[in-house]
Amino acid sequence: MKIAVCVKQVPDTWAEKKLREADSRLDRESADGVMNELDEYAVEEALQLIEAQGGEVVIISMGPDRASETVRKALSMGADAGIHIVDDALGGSDAVATSAVIAAAIDGRDFDLVIFGSESTDARMSVVPAMVAERLGWAQLTFAQKVEVSGSDVTIERVTENGFATVTAATPAVVSVVEKINEPRYPSFKGIMAAKKKPVDTLSVADLGLDAAAVGAAAAWSAVNDFAARPPKAAGTIVTDEGDGGVKVAEYLTTQKFI
């Protein structure tokens, strides 16, 4: 089985995020870049499938030069090879263009499955896996809390608002996973050393057969008009507990009609 896992480098989730005044784009420079957390679960799921059934895991990431750190991290967890799509033309791409780039990287490489995290912590749209499935014409098996592969059949438990739906399809399929699915491993020292020798292909937009004019900020199909910080909240009442703190909160909740 050959599995692609798509990973994204995002600003550290513990850092404050903001938009840049100049171009209304996320300021990625002001925070450390880390692998999007849900993508770690995607890598882990691929590794577990391969450990059980044999095969190969290829990491795909689109992002600037430093996103290679995220590809290396996935390789140090145990993935076999990487594809890093890096091109100045890609800056500011919307989800529609991103899905075109990722679909082009997957197409024609004989993958049985492509696994994504179900959302990134920066854009939080949850649309790229479905867009890639639409573009490739592959089965869409997304928001999975469980994935089972048996021969060429893939069955998942898709998380729904009141439980889960069991969804099944034949490979090739696009899978996205939620955080309930597994516990991602930490890279071992041996894994980190081995990752340095694993092959990573660096591809440009042209290498993928795409037109640079069809990606990036200028080609985006949506745009930010303006943005502003949420007005700060009026300062609340802060008291120090002198043995009656609980009663005071109850009084407050009564005045606010919660009790």
Place this chain on the structure above:
Amino acid sequence: MGEVLVLVDEVDGTVKKSTTELLTAARRIGDPAAVWVGPGISDAAIATLGEFGATKVYVADSEDLAKHPVAPAAEVLAQLMGEAAPVAVLVPSTADGKETAARLAIKAGAGIITDAVDLAADGDRVVATQSVFGGSTIVHSAVTHGVPIITVRGNAIAPEAAPATAARQDVTVTLSDSARKATVTGHTAAVKGGRPDLAEAQVVVSGGRGVGSADGFSVIEALADTLGAAVGASRAATDAGWYPHQFQVGQTGKTVSPQLYIANGISGAIQHRAGMQTSKTIVVVNKDPEAPIFELADYGVVGDLFAVVPQLTEEIGKRSN
């Protein structure tokens, strides 16, 4: 004004509140036309859609459509975009809704905006308001290519009735082979706990590092149960194994926006604030007066949660009797 397609979200044939919110939003930018995909439409459902302003209800009523996730709804909407030439398409910001919008954007060659909390018409453009980075930034954006496809977040727009007569219009759709590739073979309902669902609860009581142990959460749960609230936990508490991950509130967990949020022993790292700072009223109990969570508090107590919270629970019990 042009037609605005609104994808109906329903459960067992009953129109969900989120759909009445979308119809309300649609009226700000055009004339709402509801789109029902799947079996089980009733006169009562059509009447509800009309009550909130739908003048038309497109019905693609086929068992086959419910057998496959996401893709059928996108194909119905794509077909209607061709036939009805709408000015916008609105879809609920659920997992299914966002993915339907995603596939539709590719099919229709149109831009997409997710998680809008408000909509307005600006000339012939639709301007969406988004609340991003955990509510710290308000963004206005617009689709610049094709018919705007916008997902609208639940509980963001108050539904307002505007009675209209909804005319049913049946739609025949032939699904493509690729829309049939994934098949739903069953549904399993989650085992319901005694508490409300975290994402939908009107009141959430949360515990963090200050709770100190799994046992400590009994204090949090007791307060929650007195208020009929859901229990939440910070990342620090779930990572420590004191409370299950599914109850984590924050950037990597659930985003909640209840009427009342009570944060106990939570310092207020951005990771947590991003998941709760749009709560209407925030009460904080923390022994560290410097904890950043106090900046969000409408009412805060500097003190030991193991003294304050049980006393609060007891006092609520007294006052409720």
